[in-house]
Amino acid sequence: MSFKSEIQRRRTFGIVSHPDAGKTTLTEKLLLFGGAIQEAGAVKSNKIKKGATSDFMEIERQRGISVATSVLAFEYKDIKINILDTPGHKDFAEDTFRTLTAVDSVIVVIDVAKGVEEQTEKLVQVCRMRNIPIIVFINKMDREGKDAFDLLDEVEQKLALKVTPLSFPIGMGYDFQGIYNLWERNINLFTGDSKKNIDDTVEISDLSDSTLNSLVGEKAAVTLREEIELVEGIYPGFDQDSYLNGELQPVFFGSALNNFGVKELLDCFVSIAPTPRPKASEERIVAPDEDKFSGFVFKIHANMDPKHRDRLAFIKIVSGTFKRNTAYLHVRHNKNLKFSSPNAFFAEKKEIVDTSYPGDIVGLHDTGNFKIGDTLTEGEILNYKGVPSFSPEHFRYINNADPLKSKQLYKGIDQLMDEGVAQLFTLDLNGRKVIGTVGALQYEVIQYRLEHEYGAKCSYENLNVHKAAWVEPQDEKNEEFKEFKRVKQRFLAKDKQGQLVFLADSKFSLQMTEQKYPSIKFHLTSEF
Incomplete structure (x- = not known):
């Protein structure tokens, strides 16, 4: 196969959502439809030790949450699909932000009962900043939740997206009968009490066809016709260029746990999602x-x-x-x-x-x-942009709890910090090590991994720091910078790359320092 056609058949995307919206389950079902796995792991059940296929760290299996981005690849209809399943928990948001630099498009998963949640808003904001094409999947339709139109309004308002439904639910919760697929003009019906089996898909190109009444019943058929008429009247038609430019977002409804609406999402995804896109480097x-x-x-x-x-x-x-x-x-x-x-x-x-x-x-x-x-x-000097380190929000001293294992502890901290799990600062004054994280849960993960992967034990001590600000002086030799280093000596540290960092103990103290030393710039991300 030629180089150009290999590029054309690649689709690399990330799945993002608030915790518990069903992101890992959706990832698994995409793999199932892609033929990459034969059976799905029981994601939530700790009794079954299989765990979700994409959660491979021991701590993820115990907690039932994803704490690291997994990379999964499979072939579907001769398209090579690369999925990056990201952590939903806000304590691991930094990993997700970095992953979004490596994807060409994104699927956002929303829980039908909870609607748009805080973490989803932040992640979608990052996608919009980068004009990443987004598809929205509204999950858990087999449970009682918000009305479909209310949800679409919420997605438009809270996420500032312009949506176009490409599938629409027939009922919801106990009345959920299936999905009408506007993209392919057919109906998927739920069958049986277990609601696990999908009946054959029925082609219905014309909703006024009386077959619809016999399939879903008179009442549901009337409602569906009205709703689809409304959808086609209110929302713009799907336009692939607008989607690829990040200006229009298709919406699908379904239930990942029950395999419902997932195949429709996947079929549409492989035909509309972008192939690998150009990327900006500094040069x-x-x-x-x-x-x-x-x-x-x-x-x-x-x-x-x-x-x-x-x-x-x-x-x-x-x-x-x-x-x-x-x-x-x-x-x-x-x-x-x-x-x-x-x-x-x-x-x-x-x-x-x-x-x-x-x-x-x-x-x-x-x-x-x-x-x-x-x-x-291959030899050219290029530096790709957009993989920042953010200022942490929590700071603690890290102490060695087993003096015989100090070598293992330092090796472990060194390697985990390279992963970007957290950031390490060494105080100028006394050389003590401080770990800064975006969320408190990361301290547990570090402690757990140090013990189980490196055989080292650590304890923490609280440290009152509001923000870490990277210091960029106009001139290292001028008197103002020397005075700043003398006066603020207690609050200065080096990060892992040897950059000077000011650990401000309050918002006020950071503002005052900025005013007092105008020739020094203070950055809250380390990519400057």
């Missing part, structure tokens, strides 16, 4: 069909296999082809590296691949060369 815009390879690291995962202490750097390929055993330039280190066993993924299953194309995600074994945001190329 220029790089198109996927360029001959020369380039890609960037958007995630690092330590101990994918706890027996082997391996670290994997996940690379999104932007242009050209990535070949095994070929030397590529690591731009930040300015040195060439070769990779003998690049991996493609299916949750924790990995396969060695010889050639990968734009849109693909490749895992490279890493001995500590990579950090998030690094670029690999």
Whole structure:
């Protein structure tokens, strides 16, 4: 197959939502329809040790939440699909924000009963900033929830999206009978008491056809005709260019747990979703069909296999082809590296691949060369933009709880920080280590992983810090900067890259410092 046609058959997307909207279940059902797995894991049941296919860290299985982005790939109708299943929990939002730099489109999952929730709003805002094409999937239609039109209004108002329904529910909760597919003009019916089986799809190109009455009953048929007339009257028709430019968002209804509406979503997705898109670097815009390879690291995962202490750097390929055993330039280190066993993924299953194309995600074994945001190329100096570190919101001292294991502790902290799980600051005054996280739950994850993956124990001590601000002086030799360093010595630290950071103890203190030292810039993200 030619290079161009390999690019054309790639679709790389992320699934985002608030916790518990059914994101991991939807991921699993997409894999099921794609023929990639034979049976779905019981996601919520801790009694069944299988767990969701995409949750492969032990702590995720115990908690029933996803704490790391999983990468899953499968083929469907000769289209190569790469899914990035992201954590929904707000404490792991940073991982999700970084993942959104590696996707070409997004599916947003919304719970029919809860509607649009806070975390969904934040994530959609990031997608809109980057003009990422969005498809909305309204899940759990087999439960009682909000009216379909109310939900569509809520999505438009709260998420500032312009929606067009491509499927519509027939009833809801106990009265849920199926889905009318506006995209393909057919009806999918629920059958049986278990509501697990999908009856054959019935073609209905004309809703005034009397067959509809015999299928869903007189009352439901009348309601459906009225609702579809309303939908076609109020909402704009689907236009692929508007969708690809991030100006129009198709909406699907269904129930992922009961396999309902998932196939419709997948069929429509493969025909409308974007192929790999050009990406901006600091130097220029790089198109996927360029001959020369380039890609960037958007995630690092330590101990994918706890027996082997391996670290994997996940690379999104932007242009050209990535070949095994070929030397590529690591731009930040300015040195060439070769990779003998690049991996493609299916949750924790990995396969060695010889050639990968734009849109693909490749895992490279890493001995500590990579950090998030690094670029690999065939020789050109490129730096891809948009993989920031945000200022943490929680800060704690980390102490060694087992003096005999200090080597393991420092190695563990070092590797987990490279993953971007949290950020490490070393105080200038006394060298104490401070860990900053976006959410408090991350401290538990760090403690758990240090003990189970590195055999090290740690304890925490609270530290009163409001925000970490990266310091950028106009001139390091001027008197103002020297005075700032002398006066604020107690609050200064270095991050993992050796950048100077001011740990402000309150919003007021940060504002006062900015006013007092006008020649110094304070940044709340480290990508400046």
